[in-house]
Amino acid sequence: MRPAADMKDFRRDLVGLLPKLRRFALTLTRDAKDADDLVQEACERAITRSQLWNGEGRLEGWVYAMTRNLWVDEVRKRKVCGGGSMVDIFDEDELSAEPSRERAVYANQLQKMILSMPEGLASAFLLVNVDGYSYREAADILGIPAGTVMSRLSTARLRLAAMLSEDSERRA
């Protein structure tokens, strides 16, 4: 059991991470409501298991991995409830098809563009390009091989470059 003061610090650190946790959750769920629920569950789990956090490395990475695991469970649950119609994105080596337009409802145009990327791309890009994790670390968080992180990252960059081009044309 953590001392009360440590627990307070842990909670404070967790609150400070919320915007980043929510952003990561959005790359997994690509739906704001699902992302909020997922972050809530991840934080509850992190608090419950805070004694397991040894203070080494990045707390966000630890909670990211928890978030990803919870999302895998959720996807599996939905798959069962939905009669197996839902694709388990984390068992699929190939990327799934473009998500429906209804799912890309979030915030501004740039965010919509990001959330409209095929599943798996945004998470890999976020972890490596934005948060600065190595391929190995990102692979551990996402539960996929480092080679898959590498290929998803290059695909994400090309997609984003194409979006940039479309965005520039639209503005012109």
Add this chain to the structure above:
Amino acid sequence: MQQTKGLALEIRLSAYIDGELPEAEKSELDALLARDEKARALLQTLRAGSAFGNKAFEDFLHDPVPLALVRQIKQGPGITPRFARVATANLPQRNARVWPRLAAASVVLLFLGGASGFILGSTVNTYVPGPEAAERPWVQEIADYHRIYARQKRHLVEVPASQAAEIETWLASSVGVAFNIPDLSPKGLTFEGARLLVANGKPVAQLVYRDRDGNIFAICFQRNGSSEQPDQFSETIRGDLSLVTWQKDKASFVLIGPSSDPALQDIAQTAAAVI
């Protein structure tokens, strides 16, 4: 380090950008880039995609964090955040459903209130304030002020930030607390100006800040003796607002801002160190 020989060039160049290649492969790609214009163009495209993605992901951090989630983590369990989100995209639909109910409820309450008032008014002629009125904490009054002033578009402050020296002199003499206006720009807050308020019958200085999303924050302080220990920060949430209080010398301070802001305590500590 990743072995990428035999993989598509865009994958290899992407790993090259991330510094994930062994030295031998990096040298090989350096040589390729030196002689091959298409390879250079592809590298440029990948880099442009990276920069564009970074910008887009930065925008995600400015979205409101679910209010109840912040509360639950700060204060422990007992709240069910799933039923108390920060409303964003769904707000118009929710309003459309809620307003007719509110209007109907208002009519009923007006009727009940009128009837009750008539009955009570015939038996009670005087109102004596209860002890709770005198004991009302000053931060509650500050929260009430904040809810009103934070909505002011054109008259947010009495004295604008451009008259910083005037603000320091004026408020120090009015409140009896010497201070410096904290520069909170590293925390993303721009100083807008100041007001003089009154709480519990004492003057209160209010320094007003705005973040890049337009949210209003304020540091308020009054001369006071307090039971709070110096350098101890205490955070409480009152509805949509969060208040971080602390004591320094002979003054009580409070930072007030949206309770959905996860960095409020951090901002308070920064302000306390320099004010």
